[in-house]
Amino acid sequence: MFGKKKKQDTNLLEIIDLEKDSEDLLPDTGQKKRKEKAEKEDEHEVLIEFSDVCKKYSQGENEFYALKNANLTINEGEMVVILGPSGAGKSTLLNLLGGMDSASSGHIWFGGEDLTTYSDNRLTRYRAENVGVVFQFYNLIPTLTAYENVALMKDIKEGTTDPVEALSAVGLKEHMHQFPSQMSGGEQQRTSIARAIAKNPKLLLCDEPTGALDTGTGKEVLKLLQSMSRDKGRTVVMVTHNSFFADIADTVIRVKNGGIENVVHNDAPKDASEVFW
Numbered sequence: 001m002f003g004k005k006k007k008q009d010t011n012l013l014e015i016i017d018l019e020k021d022s023e024d025l026l027p028d029t030g031q032k033k034r035k036e037k038a039e040k041e042d043e044h045e046v047l048i049e050f051s052d053v054c055k056k057y058s059q060g061e062n063e064f065y066a067l068k069n070a071n072l073t074i075n076e077g078e079m080v081v082i083l084g085p086s087g088a089g090k091s092t093l094l095n096l097l098g099g100m101d102s103a104s105s106g107h108i109w110f111g112g113e114d115l116t117t118y119s120d121n122r123l124t125r126y127r128a129e130n131v132g133v134v135f136q137f138y139n140l141i142p143t144l145t146a147y148e149n150v151a152l153m154k155d156i157k158e159g160t161t162d163p164v165e166a167l168s169a170v171g172l173k174e175h176m177h178q179f180p181s182q183m184s185g186g187e188q189q190r191t192s193i194a195r196a197i198a199k200n201p202k203l204l205l206c207d208e209p210t211g212a213l214d215t216g217t218g219k220e221v222l223k224l225l226q227s228m229s230r231d232k233g234r235t236v237v238m239v240t241h242n243s244f245f246a247d248i249a250d251t252v253i254r255v256k257n258g259g260i261e262n263v264v265h266n267d268a269p270k271d272a273s274e275v276f277w
């Protein structure tokens, strides 16, 4: 109940008032601690969990692990950077996260469901509903304008964002009727980000998204991705071999020789505008 303050003739407004007060009246043990813990856990809701995930390729008699015994957790709304040298297994990890590839063994939990048990059809639905992908070389359709490239998402999923809104969000409203060949690299990459976010995906996956861009344009793309996480609450996972990008991440996953070397949480990530490389 509401403690000593509760009166026989309390009306609804008073109850609400007392309920507010009662939080402060809770003794500084038990109940209050549990409440704080629950609130804290609420802030860090787990979106994805890898449990002993392996990706194995067989060539004749030889077995090769592109990823071996990967264990990790990604929280909702985080900006995650996957860092590692070429051939380390970064893209393999990203493709498994996005349901674009399937694991040889282990479990991949997404919102309480195990992706590794999904049929091909169910996995296609997972990708369509939950995943937006941004590639190093944009992968836009050359014969369609920026607007049309983004509008394509309407055929994949219901409840997509209006293409004009998505393109405005990346600062391209003025350029939306141009074809990819008529846009700079940065504009093409921003179009591909607009296309990915138009789906309203829970998970925005980016594989070396600044790899083909000059430093200035790359920074604009980084700022945009960071704001997707900070301001829009999307979970953004970015693969890169550039260790300077680690500074802007909430979580950095280092990959080496097909294994997770370490996972580091950063309490005070830098603003993307402060990163130099």
Ligand SMILES: Nc1ncnc2c1ncn2[C@@H]1O[C@H](COP(=O)(O)OP(=O)(O)O)[C@@H](O)[C@H]1O
Pocket (backbone or CB within 6 Å): 057, 065, 066, 084, 085, 086, 087, 088, 089, 090, 091, 092, 093
């Ligand atoms: N389809 C495949 N068949 C065989 N080996 C592969 C395949 N895809 C990736 N690999 C190998 O797995 C390793 C990790 O690849 P990848 O995840 O693309 O690395 P990264 O993105 O870190 O450069 C590499 O040695 C690569 O050659």
Ligand SMILES: [Mg+2]
Pocket (backbone or CB within 6 Å): 090, 091, 092, 207
């Ligand atoms: Mg790669």
